Amino acid sequence: MKLLIVDDDIKFRDQLVSLCEFEHIDTQVADNGLSAQRYLEQETFEAVVMDLNMPGMNGLELLRWIQEDGPALPVLMMSGYGEINDAVDAMKLGAQDYIVKPFEPEVLFARLRRIIDNQRLSRIVERGRSLQYGWEGWIGNSPQMMAIKALIEKIAPTPSTVLLTGKSGTGKEVIARAIHQHSPRADKPFLAINIGGVPENLLESELFGYEKGAFTGAAGRKIGLFEIASSGTLLLDEIGDMPLHLQGKLLRVLQERKIQRLGGTRDLPIDVRIIAATNKNLEELVRQERFREDMFYRLNVIRIAVPTLNERQEDIPLLVGHFIQCFNALIGKNVRGIAPDALRALEAYDFPGNVRELENLIERAVILADTETITLKNLGLTPPIARNILYHGTLQEIERQAIAEALLRWEGNRTHAANELGITRKTLISKIKLYRLE
Ligand SMILES: Nc1ncnc2c1ncn2[C@@H]1O[C@H](COP(=O)(O)OP(=O)(O)OP(=O)(O)O)[C@@H](O)[C@H]1O
Ligand SMILES: [Mg+2]
Incomplete structure (x- = not known):
């Protein structure tokens, strides 16, 4: 600085x-x-x-x-x-x-820190706002996300099948929508089906439809998703959960671009861009013979591996700003930013639930915030998790920082803070004086 x-x-x-x-x-x-x-x-x-x-x-x-x-x-x-x-x-x-x-020097530095932090916060919120525009709420400035963005722009105009892999909550569906939005099909339907969420006996008719009388109870004709999505994009989410016998049928769709309704005899040409997504390891499923190898290769033409939030921590501030904006609008609040220690705690947290978890955390924090700034407390990260914070600086600075944050976590309770830091209450109090942390 x-x-x-x-x-x-x-x-x-x-x-x-x-x-x-x-x-x-x-x-x-x-x-x-x-x-x-x-x-x-x-x-x-x-x-x-x-x-x-x-x-x-x-x-x-x-x-x-x-x-x-x-x-x-x-x-x-x-x-x-x-x-x-x-x-x-x-x-x-x-x-x-x-x-x-x-x-007093401390007064000057406290005031300085405050105005600088405020400035940073409003910048974060504004960045979130400007990035939201044009990319359908798709946030990410990390090298990984920029590379994905460039790839999307390249492949969106083509009709090629895309395979999205990545852990839960990393944003696979957001990417599928972005591909659709940037394609010539943008004004046609985008449909998504969660393969794992549909009972196996219904899945086939959901996808392919049926003719009247195809089976008992088929009182009329049903149009399946491949037809409904005509000229548009169909996201087959959780493709790894596709039952083997349906994989063969899907393979035919991918290869010949034709379907038959259940109980039907006619081949119907379809014009649908297919995007498949999974949080499973498909290669592993192939090895276990739970996923057809030919199907895997047919899907794996263009593969986008979406990184976890952990692998692109630099996106966290932008995402935080973005979600604050979203939830302000949704909840009717006017949160303007997040306290620096709270942001640091988020950057140190490992987010097993990825972007979805961050989104939920911020929603809760926006609801809980009493002021314009989200505090560490509003995030509700439990002390043991928030403790992974990485410190930089001289040993003295690190000590000061660790003490300040322990006090924050324990809301000023010196006994608990001393306990956590493994020092006596008396030592803590003398260090509080030394570092002017009162
Ligand atoms: N880059 C991003 N910018 C803004 N919001 C994002 C981004 N990535 C993910 N999100 C948000 O995070 C949440 C989870 O994203 P999404 O549903 O796309 O994840 P997913 O990878 O499909 O997860 P799952 O495997 O559990 O289905 C959504 O609410 C989405 O809006
Ligand atoms: Mg999903």
């Missing part, structure tokens, strides 16, 4: 710089508005701390420039004691916060 400090008071500025150094914050100093402008145009900063009163271009003028022409950065205004009115003007002009000199 890099901070731009703008102040004409050299002594004060130098003090601030060394305080920042101590907190491992990079800084750049400018002693007036004009040189600040130059730095802002040439470098990227995460925030600006500026003095209100400076010769030449003063703080308010610089702030106005940042708002109108400069980079969208959070600004923390500093003012002397007698300048409160100007500070209020600064807030009206769009400064995120102001602080009156002289101040």
Whole structure:
């Protein structure tokens, strides 16, 4: 993180710089508005701390420039004691916060952290919003997802059969829909059938339909899914659950693009794009002779292996922003983001239920959130799970972090936190003092 400090008071500025150094914050100093402008145009900063009163271009003028022409950065205004009115003007002009000199370093850093976190949160939510557009709510910026996106764009225009494999909740159905949406069939039906969810004796007639009198109880003609999906796309979900005797029939559909209704005699040509999905290991099923090998090869023309959420953790912030947007709209709330420690806990969690589980977590958290920000508590991750958090930094920083988070998890209860950390309550209290965690 890099901070731009703008102040004409050299002594004060130098003090601030060394305080920042101590907190491992990079800084750049400018002693007036004009040189600040130059730095802002040439470098990227995460925030600006500026003095209100400076010769030449003063703080308010610089702030106005940042708002109108400069980079969208959070600004923390500093003012002397007698300048409160100007500070209020600064807030009206769009400064995120102001602080009156002289101040305690901790107060400055706490305020800075807050405005930077807020900025990050609103960025996450906005990213979610912009990405939602055009890709049918399909979120993902990780290299794996970008590669899948490129593949979808390439194969969507063709009529080829696609096989989607991946763990439960990774987004196979979302991808199937995206393929349909990007194909020339987009304005035709997209239908999905969960093979494993239909009783075996009904599956065949669901797929192929039947003629009147085909069997006892067949009072009229029934049109099957292959016909209903005509000119469109049919997703055969959980293809691994397809009974062997029906696999032979399906193979014929894939090869000859023809079906016969049950009890019928006529071959009906069909024009359906078939997408098959499974969370099972089809190769393994083939080995066990529970899945026909010829069928596997026929399906496996274009294969998309959807990674687990764990394998693309970098998508988590975007997905979180996306789901917050969705559930705000659905539930009628106005959550704007997620606390940094809560986001970190999500990034450390291993999501056995993948995107679906994340979606459910966020839905719950949006409902539970009392403020505009989702907290660690709202996520309801139990302490042992949230504990996998990865820390970075010096040993001291790691210790501080671990203590801060243990306190958070136990809602400030020092006995429990000390217990979890394996230290005495007394040691914990002295460390709380040392790291100023009160
Ligand atoms: N990339 C994504 N962007 C946005 N939402 C997603 C994404 N991937 C998955 N989801 C959401 O996660 C949930 C699960 O996705 P989906 O039903 O496609 O998973 P699946 O792989 O078919 O799971 P299963 O194997 O259990 O059927 C859905 O609500 C979906 O909207
Ligand atoms: Mg599915």
